[in-house]
Amino acid sequence: MGNADSDVVFQSYGRCCNNEYFFVDFYDRFMGSSEEIRALFVNTDMAAQRHLLRNGIMQLVLHARGMPDTKLRALGCSHSRSGYNIRPEWYGLWLDALLATLQQYDPYFEDATAQAWRRALEPGIELIRGAY
Numbered sequence: 001m002g003n004a005d006s007d008v009v010f011q012s013y014g015r016c017c018n019n020e021y022f023f024v025d026f027y028d029r030f031m032g033s034s035e036e037i038r039a040l041f042v043n044t045d046m047a048a049q050r051h052l053l054r055n056g057i058m059q060l061v062l063h064a065r066g067m068p069d070t071k072l073r074a075l076g077c078s079h080s081r082s083g084y085n086i087r088p089e090w091y092g093l094w095l096d097a098l099l100a101t102l103q104q105y106d107p108y109f110e111d112a113t114a115q116a117w118r119r120a121l122e123p124g125i126e127l128i129r130g131a132y
């Protein structure tokens with residue numbers, strides 16, 4: 001990810017991630033995309049989960065800037081078939097739900113913002129999905 005992309009992504013995330021409802025709406029949307037996905041979170045403390053995801057997305061963005069991938073490897077492990085068993089095809093729904101929620105909350109969101117987000121997150125998502 002070039003610095004132009006990372007600036008766009010950091011600024012976009014800054015306009016969204018301090019709003020608790022951003023993560024509420026993300027999970028509503030993500031769980032609404034599949035009954036199987038909703039079932040994975042029936043026993044989850046969603047208030048805690050929203051905070052964990054706030055940090056997880058930051059890890060994905062920092063990975064794109066060359067940060068060590070230790071934390072993403074741990075997520076790859078917890079999400080793998082011997083962990084939460086998160087099927088690889090579900091990551092596309094995750095990214096679609098994230099982009100739709102960013103569009104909803106970021107007043108400056110445009111096509112270029114969406115493209116910058118996709119480019120920034122894809123390598124980190126690939127690392128987690130690839131650990132399946």
Ligand code: HEM
Pocket residue numbers: 037040041043044045049052053055056057060074075078079084086087090091094124125128
């Ligand atoms: C837990 C991030 C994709 C389902 C977590 C945690 C984080 C996280 C930070 C808590 C730490 C842990 O338990 O390891 C992410 C990121 C994703 C992603 C950054 C995108 C690359 C997904 C997808 C699904 C999913 C696609 C389901 C289809 C879960 C579940 C938990 C979890 C079920 C455990 C919830 C619980 O403790 O009850 N995720 N996740 N995640 N994630 Fe993800």
